[in-house]
Each structure stands twice: as structure tokens, then as C-alpha cells.
Amino acid sequence: MSNIDNYANKKENKIKHKEQMKELNLKHKTDSIKRKKKHNETKKLMKEDKKNLVAFNKENKKFLKDSKGIVQDKVKEVLTWYSENKEKENITKKHFKSKLQRAKKSMYDFSGPISFENVSYTYGWGTPFEFKALDSADLVIKKGKITAVIGMTGSGKSTLIQLTNGLIISETGRTLVGNFPIIAKTKKIKFVKELRREIGLVFQFPEYQLFQNTIESDIAFGPINLGADKETSIKKVPELLRLVDLPEDYAKRSPFDLSGGQKRRVAIAGIIAMDGNTLVLDEPTGGLDPHGEEDFMKLFYDLNKKQNKRIIIVTHNMDHVLQIADEVIVMHKGKVISIGTPFEIFSNNELLKKIEIEPPKLYKLAHKLKDKGLDVTDKNFRTIEELAKHIKERIK
Numbered sequence: 001m002s003n004i005d006n007y008a009n010k011k012e013n014k015i016k017h018k019e020q021m022k023e024l025n026l027k028h029k030t031d032s033i034k035r036k037k038k039h040n041e042t043k044k045l046m047k048e049d050k051k052n053l054v055a056f057n058k059e060n061k062k063f064l065k066d067s068k069g070i071v072q073d074k075v076k077e078v079l080t081w082y083s084e085n086k087e088k089e090n091i092t093k094k095h096f097k098s099k100l101q102r103a104k105k106s107m108y109d110f111s112g113p114i115s116f117e118n119v120s121y122t123y124g125w126g127t128p129f130e131f132k133a134l135d136s137a138d139l140v141i142k143k144g145k146i147t148a149v150i151g152m153t154g155s156g157k158s159t160l161i162q163l164t165n166g167l168i169i170s171e172t173g174r175t176l177v178g179n180f181p182i183i184a185k186t187k188k189i190k191f192v193k194e195l196r197r198e199i200g201l202v203f204q205f206p207e208y209q210l211f212q213n214t215i216e217s218d219i220a221f222g223p224i225n226l227g228a229d230k231e232t233s234i235k236k237v238p239e240l241l242r243l244v245d246l247p248e249d250y251a252k253r254s255p256f257d258l259s260g261g262q263k264r265r266v267a268i269a270g271i272i273a274m275d276g277n278t279l280v281l282d283e284p285t286g287g288l289d290p291h292g293e294e295d296f297m298k299l300f301y302d303l304n305k306k307q308n309k310r311i312i313i314v315t316h317n318m319d320h321v322l323q324i325a326d327e328v329i330v331m332h333k334g335k336v337i338s339i340g341t342p343f344e345i346f347s348n349n350e351l352l353k354k355i356e357i358e359p360p361k362l363y364k365l366a367h368k369l370k371d372k373g374l375d376v377t378d379k380n381f382r383t384i385e386e387l388a389k390h391i392k393e394r395i396k
């Protein structure tokens with residue numbers, strides 16, 4: 001290459017670099033303006049929400065005052081029980097304290113609907129990384145159902161479900177778990193242990209949280225830590241193992257000798273051991289093979305149908321949603337934009353396009369058939385057998 005060519009190349013590169021820097025600076029500036037605008041909007045929202053928070057706190061105080069009598073009776077019951085039984089070997093101080101704590105929260109019923117009222121949440125408030133993950137979201141998750149939360153990456157699904165057990169607290173509105181209120185900006189949730197006993201949150205790869213020497217102690221750790229009697233908690237382990245489809249005689253084995261899927265079952269058994277009404281699962285089948293995924297879906301379905309547990313599942317797998325969900329919540333940019341049955345959501349092509357989500361395989365097939373002149377998209381189906389039945393009826 002001649003010196004002249006070399007010089008021309010260098011010059012061209014310099015110009016390109018300058019242009020790229022200019023573009024980057026411009027993007028940085030626009031992002032920063034957008035962020036500031038959002039920051040100010042949220043500030044305004046928080047100001048407007050102040051009067052709601054005052055009303056919520058007032059409502060809560062009144063509720064506590066009205067329930068005083070019930071609580072006092074329950075506390076008295078526990079005190080009498082302890083004074084009559086404290087000499088017995090299996091009645092520990094920890095056991096007594098846990099019972100007393102439960103009596104003190106007896107006015108709360110966590111099992112009812114979970115309502116999110118105008119909840120917002122911002123990560124990195126006031127920093128250059130500020131991001132509003134929840135934007136005045138409103139939603140009710142019913143009791144006893146399987147609810148799937150779907151939406152594109154970053155739409156706020158995980159953030160929303162973390163509000164349910166007080167892992168994070170919203171900056172506006174409130175979350176009601178049954179009649180237990182978590183009011184925005186609360187610094188410390190009273191009865192947080194009871195709340196977490198009721199709402200079991202299972203994160204992605206829960207098996208990484210196993211740490212005890214035996215499967216038995218891992219499963220019983222949660223309830224014992226919350227004050228339950230050690231002997232009773234250990235006795236329940238075989239039943240819990242059966243529930244998650246593991247052999248009972250695994251109890252004394254080390255959890256670290258198990259396969260990934262089996263470890264995950266142990267971790268889930270540990271959450272179920274807390275005996276709450278709700279299981280919240282964030283991408284629970286990540287990293288499993290299709291067969292393992294199917295097994296877990298069956299497990300969650302059975303926990304709902306046979307043990308009456310409310311299941312809330314965040315997932316990107318629409319086939320799973322179709323398979324087990326009673327209701328589907330659609331999140332988009334921090335808001336709930338649609339709620340419906342799997343049929344209502346998956347037959348709505350416009351909605352799916354907006355959230356950039358592919359429908360389950362069976363719905364894709366139905367849409368393809370429609371393009372070829374055989375329309376069964378107005379029919380409700382969950383399985384290949386049901387779809388086949390509708391097709392047969394159409395071509396009769």
C-alpha cells in the first residue's frame with residue numbers, strides 16, 4: 001500500500017470514529033433526557049400518591065384496632081397452653097415464641113387474592129442507571145389458581161412478583177396479600193416472617209440455595225428456622241419427598257449427590273415445607289431438558305389441583321402456559337396490559353405481536369391452518385387432542 005493510500009485510510013477511519021462518537025454522545029444525551037423526564041414523572045406520581053399512603057396507613061391502624069380483641073384471645077390461649085405444657089420435652093422456647101408470634105398476627109389471612117394497587121418500582125433511583133421497572137401497575141391474582149405472568153425481557157415480571165413477599169417494596173400504592181397490606185415506602189414489614197412462610201418464592205436455579213449435609217435437614221430448615229418443632233418438621237420430610245416425586249429413602253442422603261433436576265425438587269420441597277398457600281416461581285424450569293420441564297409442570301399442576309396451592313409462575317415458555325395456567329397476566333413496559341385465559345391471550349395475535357411473543361406451538365398451527373382456509377382459532381383448546389377434535393368437526 002502506498003503512503004498516499006495509507007494516509008487516505010487513516011483519514012477515513014478518523015472520520016468514521018468521529019461520526020460514531022457523535023452518534024454515541026447523541027444517544028447518551030437522549031437517554032439522559034428520557035431518564036430525567038421519567039424521574040420527574042415518578043417524583044410527581046409519588047407526590048400525588050402521598051394522600052393514598054396516608055389513607056392506607058389510617059385504614060391499617062383502624063383494622064388493627066378492630067382486631068385487638070381477637071388477637072388478645074389468641075395470645076391468651078397460647079400463654080395458657082405454654083404454662084400447662086412447658087415441662088414437656090418437645091416444647092421449646094422457640095416453639096412457644098413462634099406460636100405466640102402466630103397468635104399476634106391472627107388477624108391476617110394471607111390466603112386471599114393478591115392485589116397490586118398502583119404499584120411502581122424504580123431501580124437505581126437517582127443514579128445514571130435509573131430504570132423504572134414497574135409503572136403504576138394494577139392487578140389482582142386470584143386465590144387457588146395457576147396464574148402465569150408473561151411479557152418480553154425487562155417488562156417487569158420478576159420485579160412484580162418480588163413485591164408479593166416483601167423482598168422489595170413499591171414506591172407508590174400498595175400490595176395486599178389477602179388482607180395483609182404492604183404499603184409503599186414501608187421501611188420494615190411487620191410479620192415479614194409470616195408473610196414469607198405464606199408466600200414461598202422460588203427463584204431461578206433454587207438448587208444453588210441447598211447447603212445442609214442431608215436432604216432431610218435442608219427440607220426441614222425453613223420451618224425450624226421459623227420456630228417450628230424440629231422433630232415434627234423432620235417427620236414431615238418423607239411426605240414432602242413423595243410430593244415432589246422423590247423416593248422417601250433419600251432423606252438421609254446428601255443433596256449434593258443428586259442430579260440438577262432432583263436438587264431442584266429438594267429445594268422446592270423446602271419451600272413447600274413452610275406450609276404456605278402460595279408458591280411463586282420465577283422461570284422454574286430454566287436449564288432443564290424438555291422431559292424435566294414437563295415433569296416440573298406436572299408437579300406444579302398437581303400442587304395446585306391436589307394440595308390447593310396457588311401457583312404464580314413467570315415463564316417465557318408459552319407451551320407451559322397453555323398447558324397449566326388458568327389465567328395469564330401480560331406485562332409490558334412495567335404495566336399490566338392484559339389479563340385473560342390462555343385462549344383469550346393466545347388467540348389475540350395483535351397483542352402477541354406487541355409483546356413480541358410467539359404463541360404456543362398448537363396456536364401457531366391453528367393460525368397456519370387459518371391461512372390455508374381452515375379456521376379453528378375461535379375454538380378453545382389446550383391439547384393436541386382438543387385441537388384435532390375441532391379440526392375434525394370443521395371438515396365434516
Ligand SMILES: Nc1ncnc2c1ncn2[C@@H]1O[C@H](COP(=O)(O)OP(=O)(O)OP(=O)(O)O)[C@@H](O)[C@H]1O
Pocket residue numbers: 123124131132133151152153154155156157158159160
Ligand atoms: N437489581 C437491578 N438493578 C438495576 N436494574 C434492574 C435490576 N433488576 C432488574 N433491573 C431492570 O429492570 C427491568 C425489569 O426487570 P425484571 O427482572 O423485572 O424484568 P423481567 O420481565 O422479569 O425480565 P426477564 O424476562 O428478562 O427476566 C430490566 O430491564 C432490568 O434491566
